[in-house]
Amino acid sequence: MATKTTDAKLADMQKDMVEVGGKQHMTTDYGVKISDPDHWLRVASESRTGPSLLEDQIAREKIMRFDHERIPERVVHARGTGAFGTFKLFESAEDVTTAGVLTDTSRETPLFLRFSTVQGSKGSADTVRDVRGFAVKMYTDEGNWDIVGNNIPVFFIQDSIKFPDVIHSVKPEPHNEVPQGQSAHNNFWDFQYMHSETTHMNQWIMSDRAIPRSYRMMQGFGVNTYSLINAQGKRHFVKFHFTPELGVHSLVWDEALKICGQDPDFHRKDLMDAIDAGHFPRWKFGLQLIPEEKMDDFEFDPLDATKVWPEELVPIRYIGQLELNRNVDEFFPQTEQAAFCTSHIVPGIDFSDDPLLQGRNFSYFDTQISRLGPNWQELPINRPVCPYMALANRDGAMKHRITKGTVNYWPNRFEANPPAEPSQGGFVSYPEKQQGMKLRALSDKFKEHHNQAQTFYNSLSEIEKIHVAKAFSFELDHCDDPVVYKRMTERLASISLDLAKTVAMNVGADTPSKALKENKGQKAKGLSQLEYLPEKPIIVTRRIAILVGDGFDYASYTTMKETLQSQGAFVFTIGAQRQGVKAESGETVVPDHHFNGMRSTLFDAVFVPGGKHVANALSKNGVAKFWITESFAHLKPIAGLNEAVPFIEKQIGLSDVKVASSGTAGLESYGVVTGYGEAAATLKVANVGPNSKGLAEMFIWH
Ligand code: HDD
Numbered sequence: 001m002a003t004k005t006t007d008a009k010l011a012d013m014q015k016d017m018v019e020v021g022g023k024q025h026m027t028t029d030y031g032v033k034i035s036d037p038d039h040w041l042r043v044a045s046e047s048r049t050g051p052s053l054l055e056d057q058i059a060r061e062k063i064m065r066f067d068h069e070r071i072p073e074r075v076v077h078a079r080g081t082g083a084f085g086t087f088k089l090f091e092s093a094e095d096v097t098t099a100g101v102l103t104d105t106s107r108e109t110p111l112f113l114r115f116s117t118v119q120g121s122k123g124s125a126d127t128v129r130d131v132r133g134f135a136v137k138m139y140t141d142e143g144n145w146d147i148v149g150n151n152i153p154v155f156f157i158q159d160s161i162k163f164p165d166v167i168h169s170v171k172p173e174p175h176n177e178v179p180q181g182q183s184a185h186n187n188f189w190d191f192q193y194m195h196s197e198t199t200h201m202n203q204w205i206m207s208d209r210a211i212p213r214s215y216r217m218m219q220g221f222g223v224n225t226y227s228l229i230n231a232q233g234k235r236h237f238v239k240f241h242f243t244p245e246l247g248v249h250s251l252v253w254d255e256a257l258k259i260c261g262q263d264p265d266f267h268r269k270d271l272m273d274a275i276d277a278g279h280f281p282r283w284k285f286g287l288q289l290i291p292e293e294k295m296d297d298f299e300f301d302p303l304d305a306t307k308v309w310p311e312e313l314v315p316i317r318y319i320g321q322l323e324l325n326r327n328v329d330e331f332f333p334q335t336e337q338a339a340f341c342t343s344h345i346v347p348g349i350d351f352s353d354d355p356l357l358q359g360r361n362f363s364y365f366d367t368q369i370s371r372l373g374p375n376w377q378e379l380p381i382n383r384p385v386c387p388y389m390a391l392a393n394r395d396g397a398m399k400h401r402i403t404k405g406t407v408n409y410w411p412n413r414f415e416a417n418p419p420a421e422p423s424q425g426g427f428v429s430y431p432e433k434q435q436g437m438k439l440r441a442l443s444d445k446f447k448e449h450h451n452q453a454q455t456f457y458n459s460l461s462e463i464e465k466i467h468v469a470k471a472f473s474f475e476l477d478h479c480d481d482p483v484v485y486k487r488m489t490e491r492l493a494s495i496s497l498d499l500a501k502t503v504a505m506n507v508g509a510d511t512p513s514k515a516l517k518e519n520k521g522q523k524a525k526g527l528s529q530l531e532y533l534p535e536k537p538i539i540v541t542r543r544i545a546i547l548v549g550d551g552f553d554y555a556s557y558t559t560m561k562e563t564l565q566s567q568g569a570f571v572f573t574i575g576a577q578r579q580g581v582k583a584e585s586g587e588t589v590v591p592d593h594h595f596n597g598m599r600s601t602l603f604d605a606v607f608v609p610g611g612k613h614v615a616n617a618l619s620k621n622g623v624a625k626f627w628i629t630e631s632f633a634h635l636k637p638i639a640g641l642n643e644a645v646p647f648i649e650k651q652i653g654l655s656d657v658k659v660a661s662s663g664t665a666g667l668e669s670y671g672v673v674t675g676y677g678e679a680a681a682t683l684k685v686a687n688v689g690p691n692s693k694g695l696a697e698m699f700i701w702h
Pocket of ligand 1: 075076077080114115116132133134135148149150155159160161163222223224305338339340356359360363364365367368
């Protein structure tokens, strides 16, 4: 029995839901109960297994259904996962739009959000270096509104006609289908060099933005320029922003690479676990608005998707909140079959002449036909929750909605299902005056490609800049054609001579002697991800490992575990063996994993309680020792007590880890917190920094 709900989309989907379990017998697709699901009907006796019979309608149905289980994966963004949620406004935007979803503060609009990577196939790993998709489908009272965005605010190309080229260049190469889930290859960087308009996006994808810690910890951007139309018919151009409550955080590259193999589902599990635990991820929703008459006031063209609208010039106005609060029940019908279209807008919202958006409006609508067939809009995940009557859109493969009545055209003699006047909510396109030559061209302002790329690079912190240099060095190291890595390195001299020189040295390109474009040090707001830290450092949903073996100190173990859990952290006991680990004081703890079952990379921090287990188990186990070394290398908070202190000190090879004297609070160094004596009994955890900054805040002693 479906549970009663006030969520309109959940109620809608429940009409099509059945549930595994209970006393209902197993049946065929046509409803006949099955008596023996394990044997094909065949000629057989006790001594002989004879031929299987084609007559077996039950076996044939089962095999046929299996043979056709797969549908084409998305041509890009094939790897992804999603969740349901709600959108609420805390401020009406009625001064700029008539859209109910952006003006009615009493509404809770149900939504579905799908996150994705771009390059890899459906089965590729989550933590690859890539752009992340951020596609939102809002089931509004006036129809579905899709924002098909990314976690990076700009795009590679300006004109949609180049999309097949940029995607072909990044996808596995055509002759050998290599590499999977990577942009580190000749064709990608060849294309990037050949199109200097990609220079800005290159900086973003080589930054830490392309290796997020979690889908919950990244921004979402609509990227394209849309329009909002108010009741007076006035138009504002708009860009959509989603800013995560948890802040923006990234993995470090070595960690990301390892997680690809250690847990390819890292991000999708992270999202599901947080929602299951009731820690619902939230994003503030904001608008950047430019009144129509101001569109020519900028040195860039606001319709160019390779440019951001600098926040100094166009501030973000936050008006709402998006929350994810429900996992899907079944992946295929609720995520794989989700179909987003940039062309799905509702009254009060309109397109712009953004040349990338215009092409997208054709492409998404079109691609769903090869993935799902012409009736994809009827699938439960895609259909609207408001009443709808597409009078003339009938038939086609896999039609399943039944429309009663004798007419399927307009006008009809009954005046059945008449069109709506604008005052009744009918969609009217903004009546824009158009005049011009028919040409294959873009306006002149689209020709400038480097200013914002430089500003992005200049705005990064020193550590972020180092990461960019390392990322370019990794990528170009994987290009074996000297033409590709040499030319691309040269291009970097139009951003920063230092960056170009470092990369040239690493990848074996010629060291550039002069900058290709003067860098005047221009910086801007909102580009460095360090600007997006939560107001107060929090540890909620952070994964923290406690390493224990036989002989560990039970008191400090439980104090730390309970304190961390009380603050919403996910705490895991990693033990020498999962059969049980015995504390010095006799208690037995059953670890969640044993040393070899997990890796430090899958956790945000590690704690080692004191006790004899350090000598008995940890010091004798290479994996446990490496856990500490690797955590340190990945800049993670490490804490240890008593006997654990010299153990930690040894693994990280630090001579200046400061150690408090017996009974007093511990001290910290490089994100390592250690302490001797009675401290364990009064251990409290307060602030925790994100894993790339403020690491030493992790454990605070009172
Ligand atoms: Fe796209 C999927 C985001 C440019 C053509 N795109 C897709 C998805 C996201 C984006 C998040 C996955 C949707 C899902 O989860 O199902 N794409 C973007 C952004 C772009 C962009 C932010 C730049 C502003 N895309 C873009 C262009 C074209 C496409 C210029 C073609 C002209 N994109 C597609 C597609 C996909 C797609 C081929 C594959 C699967 C799908 O649409 O539903 O049509």
